[in-house]
Amino acid sequence: MLALKAENISKQYRLGEVGTGTLSHDLNRFWHKVRGKEDPYFKIGEANDRSSKGNSDYVWSLRDINFEIEQGDAVGIIGKNGAGKSTLLKLLSKVTKPTTGKIFTNGRIASLLEVGTGFHPEMTGRENVFLNGAILGMTRKEIKRKFDEIVDFSGVERYIDTPVKRYSSGMYVRLAFAVAAHLESEILIVDEVLAVGDAEFQKKCLGKMGDVTKGEGRTILFVSHNLPSILQLCKKGILLEHGLLKESADISTIISMYTHNAESEDIIPNSNKDVYLKSFKSYTEDDLESNLQTAKNGVLEFNIYSNKNLKNVKIGIGFNDDMGNRLFTPFSGHFQKMFDLSIGENTIYCTLDNFPLKSGKYTCEIYIGDNTETLDYYDKGLIVNVKDNFTLEKPDYSQGYFIINQKWTNERK
Incomplete structure (x- = not known):
């Protein structure tokens, strides 16, 4: 059974503008629409390549994306910064609408796109758990049944009745992930936000996401630059490049394609450090x-x-x-x-x-x-x-990772 289907979805932005452009551009779009003609701005625009200076004010963050995801699949979405990964998750989460194309979903979606997604800063952790659950379509009874499990997983029990605006970013993401993972949505969408947590919590999150796919049959879409984590969790993958879908296949194939031109010198320096x-x-x-x-x-x-x-x-x-x-x-x-x-x-x-x-x-x-x-x-x-x-003769690689220099003889020295 299909959980998600993307049909020719694209997302266009106009640089320097909120929305799609000026009033004159919107009127031009409307005039073309009432006459049954194609949007004039779909014919212009450039791929989202941050490494080069473009000539157009219009940028296609995503262009003509097509894929299907089966129920219970764990899918890793891979690509360099600016490839369109986060934009795709926002479209699938219905945070924003595609410029063209359609998205079909089967089931309730829980998404964790950035720290504190869906949280009200003035409300307590407890109140936000119930608020998030209600947004996801859960009844109060369903949320109460899961509440203790959510709080225990998050590790913020001492602060559960404190307004979340006083939480650290780590506490925020702990509670937000716990809510998204434990409430009974059919589809869980997670961005790189888990990088905020410490190593122990990241491992705990990966274990939980593995449980919800294998044990509960829920569908997961996971964006991360941490390739070992993606390999551990996901069976399938989607590779994005400059807003285009380069390949959709098993996760080993996707990672192999991604790393072919992104090997040892492909560093993203954290230049805000000393x-x-x-x-x-x-x-x-x-x-x-x-x-x-x-x-x-x-x-x-x-x-x-x-x-x-x-x-x-x-x-x-x-x-x-x-x-x-x-x-x-x-x-x-x-x-x-x-x-x-x-x-x-x-x-x-x-x-x-x-x-x-x-x-x-x-x-x-x-x-x-x-x-x-x-x-x-x-x-x-x-x-x-x-x-x-x-x-x-090549060594038998089924016998381990290491090859050491060896000297063999029939004489004891």
Whole structure:
């Protein structure tokens, strides 16, 4: 049974304007409509490519999107910043209307698009739980039956009778997610908002979303830059690129397509920090243009920007499998190797002898810190490619992740 269907949906915005434009433009649209002609502004406009300067005031945030989602599916929506992911969720949640096309839904929708979506700041947490439930079409009896479970999951019991305007962003998102996940809607839509919570709560949320799809048969649409989380939760995926639907397929295929041109140097720096990771590269020591290769020396190159002079900085990088399990973590602190950072760009290299991982794609998390605090932590789905380097028989990869140098002989020395 279908839960959602998008039929040729598009969303157009006019830059610098609220709505679709000026009064003269709206009258022009109306005049074309009464004469049975196409909207004149549909013929103009450009794709939403933030990296280039356009020539039109009209931008298509989404263009001609078609897909179907079955009941009980967990679907990851993937794409770079500006690809149209959040716009698509707003259309599906009916927060805004498509410029063209139609959306068909089967069941009640609960959405969590930003911190505190649907909350009234002057009302208490308790009152907002009942308000959200009523908005979703729940009866008071249904909400009361779930109330204790919601509060327990959110961890804000002590503040449940406090106005939510006094909540921290973490408390906000905890309660908002708990409401959306526990009330009996058929479709749950979640944006990157979970990034506000701590790591423990994010893990708890992923577990709950897995439960509602597998155990309760509810449909989930999930946007995140955290690829291990998407792999863990979702079976299917949608890839957006500049407002266009590039592919809809199983999640492994979608992630493979996304990472093909978005590998080790595709960093989104958090430049509001004093110290942040600006770029990262990985390559084989004797071939600067190649990927890391199994059993050959590999180089990890970190470009770090600092707004002040710092001493005793440590760097670490964790390699994870496609389920988010940590495989190994090269860390300068293990070898008492500290670095002094000067104002501006700083480049640090780590050479790994006989790189041990088998061929494949690995997600990485990068840590930068000193003896007192974490200066930057990058965990936004960074992908590192590893290639084979075998001239003889390939190893059986079903036997694990690691390949180590070995010497075999029939003589004991």
